Amino acid sequence: MAFVIFLIPCFVVGSEVAFSCQNADDFVGASSPGDIVIGGLFAVHSEMLHPEEDPIKPVIQNCAGFEIQVFLQTLAMIHAIETINNSTLLSGVTLGYEIYDTCAEVTKAMASALRFLSKLNSSEDAVEFKCNYSDYIPRVKAVTGASYSEVSMAVSRLLALQLIPQVSPASSAEILSDKIRFPSFFRTIPSDFHQTRAMTRLICESGWNWIGVIATDDDNGRFALESFGVQAMANNVCIAFKEMLPAYLSDSTFHTKVDQAIEKIVKEKRVNVIVVFMRQFHVLKLFKKAIERNVNKIWIASDNWSAAVKISTIPNIRQLGTVVGFGFKYGDISSFQEFLRNLHKKPTENNKFLREYIMLLSICAHLDYHDFQTCIANQSQDNLLENDGSKPQIWRDDFLNANVEPGFIHSTMLAVYAIAHAIKGQCKDRDCKDPSAFTPWELLEELKRVVIIDGDKEVKFDSKGDMSTSYDVLLWKEIDGHMEITTMAEYDAEKGGFIFEDEEKKKDFLALKKVQSTCSQPCRPGQVKKVTESPHTCCYECIYCPENHYSNQTDMDYCYRCNNKTYWAPINSSTCYRKTIYFLAWTDWFAIFLLLLSAFGVVLVLSICVIFTKNLDTPVVKASGGLTVCYIILFSHFLIFLSTVFFIDVPTEFKCKTRQALFGISFTLCISCILIKSLKILLAFSFDPKLQNFLKCMYKPIPTVVTCTGIQVIICTFWLIFRTPFVDQNFSIPRAIILECNEGSIVAFGIMLGYIAALAFICFIFAFKGRKLPENYNEAKFITFGMLIYFIAWIVFIPVYATTFGKYLPAVEIIVVLISNYGILCCTFLPKCYIIIYKQETNTKSAFLKMVYTYSSKSARSVAVSQVSLDSKSSSFRATITDSCQTENDSVNGNCHFQVPGQSLIKRKILPRNAARTMVRKRVSSI
Numbered sequence: 001m002a003f004v005i006f007l008i009p010c011f012v013v014g015s016e017v018a019f020s021c022q023n024a025d026d027f028v029g030a031s032s033p034g035d036i037v038i039g040g041l042f043a044v045h046s047e048m049l050h051p052e053e054d055p056i057k058p059v060i061q062n063c064a065g066f067e068i069q070v071f072l073q074t075l076a077m078i079h080a081i082e083t084i085n086n087s088t089l090l091s092g093v094t095l096g097y098e099i100y101d102t103c104a105e106v107t108k109a110m111a112s113a114l115r116f117l118s119k120l121n122s123s124e125d126a127v128e129f130k131c132n133y134s135d136y137i138p139r140v141k142a143v144t145g146a147s148y149s150e151v152s153m154a155v156s157r158l159l160a161l162q163l164i165p166q167v168s169p170a171s172s173a174e175i176l177s178d179k180i181r182f183p184s185f186f187r188t189i190p191s192d193f194h195q196t197r198a199m200t201r202l203i204c205e206s207g208w209n210w211i212g213v214i215a216t217d218d219d220n221g222r223f224a225l226e227s228f229g230v231q232a233m234a235n236n237v238c239i240a241f242k243e244m245l246p247a248y249l250s251d252s253t254f255h256t257k258v259d260q261a262i263e264k265i266v267k268e269k270r271v272n273v274i275v276v277f278m279r280q281f282h283v284l285k286l287f288k289k290a291i292e293r294n295v296n297k298i299w300i301a302s303d304n305w306s307a308a309v310k311i312s313t314i315p316n317i318r319q320l321g322t323v324v325g326f327g328f329k330y331g332d333i334s335s336f337q338e339f340l341r342n343l344h345k346k347p348t349e350n351n352k353f354l355r356e357y358i359m360l361l362s363i364c365a366h367l368d369y370h371d372f373q374t375c376i377a378n379q380s381q382d383n384l385l386e387n388d389g390s391k392p393q394i395w396r397d398d399f400l401n402a403n404v405e406p407g408f409i410h411s412t413m414l415a416v417y418a419i420a421h422a423i424k425g426q427c428k429d430r431d432c433k434d435p436s437a438f439t440p441w442e443l444l445e446e447l448k449r450v451v452i453i454d455g456d457k458e459v460k461f462d463s464k465g466d467m468s469t470s471y472d473v474l475l476w477k478e479i480d481g482h483m484e485i486t487t488m489a490e491y492d493a494e495k496g497g498f499i500f501e502d503e504e505k506k507k508d509f510l511a512l513k514k515v516q517s518t519c520s521q522p523c524r525p526g527q528v529k530k531v532t533e534s535p536h537t538c539c540y541e542c543i544y545c546p547e548n549h550y551s552n553q554t555d556m557d558y559c560y561r562c563n564n565k566t567y568w569a570p571i572n573s574s575t576c577y578r579k580t581i582y583f584l585a586w587t588d589w590f591a592i593f594l595l596l597l598s599a600f601g602v603v604l605v606l607s608i609c610v611i612f613t614k615n616l617d618t619p620v621v622k623a624s625g626g627l628t629v630c631y632i633i634l635f636s637h638f639l640i641f642l643s644t645v646f647f648i649d650v651p652t653e654f655k656c657k658t659r660q661a662l663f664g665i666s667f668t669l670c671i672s673c674i675l676i677k678s679l680k681i682l683l684a685f686s687f688d689p690k691l692q693n694f695l696k697c698m699y700k701p702i703p704t705v706v707t708c709t710g711i712q713v714i715i716c717t718f719w720l721i722f723r724t725p726f727v728d729q730n731f732s733i734p735r736a737i738i739l740e741c742n743e744g745s746i747v748a749f750g751i752m753l754g755y756i757a758a759l760a761f762i763c764f765i766f767a768f769k770g771r772k773l774p775e776n777y778n779e780a781k782f783i784t785f786g787m788l789i790y791f792i793a794w795i796v797f798i799p800v801y802a803t804t805f806g807k808y809l810p811a812v813e814i815i816v817v818l819i820s821n822y823g824i825l826c827c828t829f830l831p832k833c834y835i836i837i838y839k840q841e842t843n844t845k846s847a848f849l850k851m852v853y854t855y856s857s858k859s860a861r862s863v864a865v866s867q868v869s870l871d872s873k874s875s876s877f878r879a880t881i882t883d884s885c886q887t888e889n890d891s892v893n894g895n896c897h898f899q900v901p902g903q904s905l906i907k908r909k910i911l912p913r914n915a916a917r918t919m920v921r922k923r924v925s926s927i
Contacts, residue, residue: 027100027115030074030351034096035433038081038419039116041145041155042074043067043104044353046281047249060111063103065249065281066360066376068403069308070147071353072340073169074099075400076409077144078351079339080416090424093432098140101353102151104248104279109151113158116140120435133162137436141443142167142419144412148279149173149220150247156185163441167418169411172303173223177464184444186465188414189303189328189407194493196228198326198471199275199300200235201496206512208273209237209538209555210519214261214286215277218247224277224302236555238519238538240271245282254285262289265297272517275300280308291316298515301325306474307405312483323476324512326491328407329469331455336409340400361399407472414454414467422447468493475508522554525574529557544572547734568735579731582807583739584648591648594814601641601822605634608829611836619848620832624677624779632705633673633828639666640821647810656725656741661716663817664752668712671759672705674828678766678783679704712755719748730805738807757794760787782827789823 029044046065050056081095100112118125120137130136142165146152152171159166160183168176168187176182177191203211213228215221225242232239243261246254265274274297276283283305291314298321305311306325348355364375423432425446430437451460459467475488488508490499500506523529523542528551530541545551549559550573562569562576569576584591612630615621624630639662646659680701719725723745730738743749764787767780797816804812835843842848 027111028098029101029353030078030097030099032078032081032096032350034081034085034094036093036423036435037096037098037140038416039112039140039143039145040074040077040097040099041102041109041112041143041147041151042070042077042099043147043151044070044074044101045103046279048103048105048108050250060108063101063108066356067280068310068357068376068400069280069405069408071357072400072404073147073408073412074353075340075343076336076412077416079336080413080420083335084416084420089420090427090432093423093427095420095423099353102146102148104148104151106151106154109146109155110158113143113155116143116164117158117162134439134441136162136439138162138164138440140164141423141435141438141440142447144169144415144419146171148218149176149223150218152176152185153182153219156182160184163444165419165422165440165444165447167415167447169415170304170408171220173220174227175219175223177466179464182465184440186415186418186447186461188411188418188467188469190469190471190493191464191466192224192227194468195303195326195471196224196231197496198473198491198493199228200231200237201491201498202300202324202473203232203237203273204235205498206273206515207522208515208517210240210270210517210536211237211273211275212241212243212265212268212271213239213275213277214243214245216247216279216282217244221247221277228275228277236537238536240268240519240536245278245286249281249285258286258289261286262293262295265290265295266293270517270519271297272515273298273300275302276305277302278304280305280311283308283311284314287311287314287317287320291319294319296321298512298517299323299325301474303327303407303471307407307485309403309405309485312476312485317476317483318478322512322515324488325474325476326471327405327474328411329472329490330406330410333404333406333409333413336413337401337404340404343400414452414459417452418447418450418461419443421450421452425450473498473509477508523551523556524554525550525552525556526572527551527556528559529555545569547571548576550574550576565729565731566737577735579735579737581737581739582733583650584807584810586649588807590808590811594644594811594818595648597818598641598644598814601818601825602638604825605638605641608825608833609634611833612829615836615843618836618843619845620835620843623848624829624832629673629677629701630829633670636666636670636673637821637825640670640817644814644817647814651727651739651741653727656727657720659741660725660743660749660752661720664716664756665709665712667756667820668759669705669709670824671756671763672708674783674786674824675708675759675763675766676701676704678763678780708759712752715748715752715755719745719752723748732805738805738809740807740809753794757791760790763787764791779828779831782831786824786827789827790820793819793823 029042030040044067045063046067048063049061077097077099081097084090085094098115100109100115102109102112114127115125116139117127118139119128120139122139125139128136143155143159144167146155146168147170149171150173152166152168153173153176156166156176163184166185168185169189171187172189172192172195174192176185176187177193203209211232213225215225221244229239231237241264243257243264245257245261248254265271276286276299278286283301296319301323303326306323307327311317312323343354346354348358360376422443423446426432426438426443432438448461448465451458459469461467470493471491472487473489473491475486476483477486478484479486487501488505489501491497492499498509500509519534519536519539520529521542523540526545527542528545530543531537532539532541534540545559548562548569550562550569551559552574566579567576568579586592586595609631612621612624612627612634616627621627621630643659643663643666646655646662649655725741725744728740728742730740732738764784767783767787769780793816797812801809801812
């Protein structure tokens with residue numbers, strides 16, 4: 001069973017019929033018979049009039065607001081069909097058309113779509129309900145249109161019932177690419193996805209991030225706004241405000257909403273870029289109000305109105321600012337322009353749109369260009385009926401050509417050719433003069449495979465039913481006092497970039513960047529964005545990057561950290577700088593000074609060596625331990641001076657390992673030799689038998705030196721093996737790297753210095769014991785002074801070394817090494833050199849023996865029993881002994897008396913003079 005719906009739509013005004021409704025053909029706007037009929041849906045009028053009567057009756061009302069640009073699209077469809085019929089493309093098969101006016105209303109478009117679905121050759125235009133439409137032959141094989149996405153969505157769902165192909169030249173909503181919801185929908189333009197991406201790219205490249213958006217409150221506007229919002233968010237562009245205007249001009253709140261939108265634009269001072277997704281008649285109303293309020297902004301136009309001549313010719317349009325938009329790329333339309341020039345010769349019987357246009361010319365021809373457009377747009381079909389035939393017909397060739405929007409004309413013709421090529425594919429082995437030769441769903445499958453030659457390139461539908469053509473970037477530019485719509489660049493949808501034909505057009509693009517539209521001032525390199533309490537990420541404060549961080553671009557969200565410790569950056573830096581490497585260089589004045597001191601020390605050592613070598617047989621040299629010991633001590637001093645060289649210039653592994661070990665072993669060798677000398681001196685001039693026995697046991701020169709030095713060698717060896725010093729980078733100074741030697745182990749370093757200090761302390765004790773030597777032989781006293789200098793220097797060194805950092809840290813150690821080395825060297829050898837050079841009379845054997853003899857004699861006479869212990873029957877007591885050598889004669893004779901209190905005199909023998917001489921000879925021989 002099939003249910004039948006009868007369709008007899010007609011125009012009415014109130015309860016009176018405006019046009020004859022004897023049959024449904026009166027509903028058709030333009031038609032032409034043919035073997036295969038193609039339907040057309042275009043919003044030739046911008047609004048449908050709604051009666052104020054109550055209740056509202058289910059009738060289709062008259063329309064108002066004749067749209068020249070859409071009327072031209074209907075003519076483009078007619079021209080394309082006529083061109084195809086006059087060609088050999090379909091081999092004798094003619095195309096017919098039925099074009100309906102949707103009046104930008106879904107309701108009106110649905111009525112037209114129902115007519116398309118009606119069964120072919122049905123006298124009553126009945127639409128049959130079936131479970132399977134595979135063999136159903138509707139009135140049309142395909143549909144071109146509609147003009148707006150909202151209308152196309154509704155119509156496409158209805159046409160999908162019979163899978164009638166619908167090819168739109170203007171509906172760009174991204175949702176229409178969904179083949180599940182819109183399986184029979186195609187379009188010869190790109191999706192809004194590409195348009196919104198192109199807009200966002202333009203905004204980003206111009207440096208804008210704080211913009212406003214105005215859109216119509218319909219499916220097209222909402223989907224465009226949603227797509228743009230996604231693209232904007234992905235590119236850090238913030239939408240300051242969104243204003244939605246009613247989709248229909250007949251809406252009673254329309255003018256109030258326009259005023260609110262303008263007020264919002266005026267209020268937002270920082271928003272200088274407005275994106276507009278609206279129909280042409282909406283933009284016309286908005287701009288007229290904006291001109292009244294002296295609004296001056298950059299307006300980014302969607303493809304709906306970017307090339308609208310009727311908007312670009314609004315009086316004082318230049319006051320609005322700059323309009324830059326995106327239009328569809330188009331090909332050659334010269335044949336259509338020729339068609340328009342001959343349009344007045346065409347019959348009007350089957351084209352109510354053309355007839356209405358001619359009537360509008362008659363009514364408005366006396367007005368200037370813009371007023372003429374306004375007059376046409378403001379006429380309703382009711383007015384035309386009243387004036388029908390009352391005015392003479394007037395034709396204006398220039399008006400239609402001046403209003404041509406090439407992008408829409410080209411896409412409309414491309415839609416017709418796509419359908420024609422699909423029909424050609426179906427008619428290869430069929431007699432297409434018979435309308436039932438194929439069904440719409442078969443044509444749909446053929447349409448998916450269609451390839452069209454458009455100029456010099458091939459175009460086809462992708463899997464989503466879209467044609468991936470590119471966009472022209474249009475700039476409204478004032479030339480000779482008139483606003484011209486010029487092509488500034490081309491947007492490549494595949495690559496996502498702009499292509500400029502010449503430098504002049506690129507300058508126009510760069511001029512846009514001079515306008516700022518940002519919520520906050522851009523953060524310069526060296527600064528970073530700090531988000532404020534605003535919900536928008538584009539509203540922020542700029543703060544400086546902290547030390548050792550940088551930002552090298554504008555509006556960065558975070559600062560980069562300098563990638564490693566060898567780089568640094570000051571506050572508010574746009575780059576990192578390599579840290580300056582510091583070390584105690586050869587060219588440093590302080591290093592040169594220290595090297596000169598070391599060199600002088602080396603010269604001093606060599607000079608002493610020469611002096612001692614020339615005076616080898618003198619008593620002073622012999623008394624210093626002989627030439628071998630002196631050479632060893634001088635050689636160790638030389639090595640100590642040499643070790644300071646390893647503290648200067650770029651530290652290396654070799655230098656770090658060598659300098660401490662060389663200093664430690666050399667200094668230990670020097671102290672060991674001086675220790676032996678101290679023991680020898682103390683042994684030579686000591687008259688205490690117990691002390692002499694002890695010193696004789698200790699005095700083993702070669703084993704002592706080898707052992708003492710060997711222990712230091714072992715310490716240094718273990719140090720170098722297990723915790724070896726190494727080159728280290730000190731980052732304690734923010735902008736510098738201090739190259740220095742890390743000792744590896746502070747404990748090992750301390751043990752090495754502590755061992756030297758222990759030897760020096762022992763040496764100091766022995767030297768101090770023998771400090772009262774002959775007046776001209778006071779080596780022990782000078783050794784004592786040398787050790788004191790060493791102790792003072794190193795005691796001061798410890799806190800200074802611990803608190804000093806930087807490149808002069810090695811200099812601290814060099815100084816203490818030089819002070820201690822100079823102290824010991826000078827105290828050990830300079831007094832002897834002084835005697836050798838300036839007191840040669842005392843540097844003879846006889847003088848030396850006399851001096852020693854005198855000292856030994858005095859020392860011998862002073863030796864006495866200092867304590868006597870006496871036993872008594874009941875107790876022990878200690879008595880003080882009084883030396884009672886009464887006369888020199890007693891001393892010479894060797895008789896002295898000692899008086900113990902409370903006891904009788906005790907006689908004690910003093911060493912005779914001959915015995916004293918013998919003792920001196922032994923001391924001298926030991927020295």
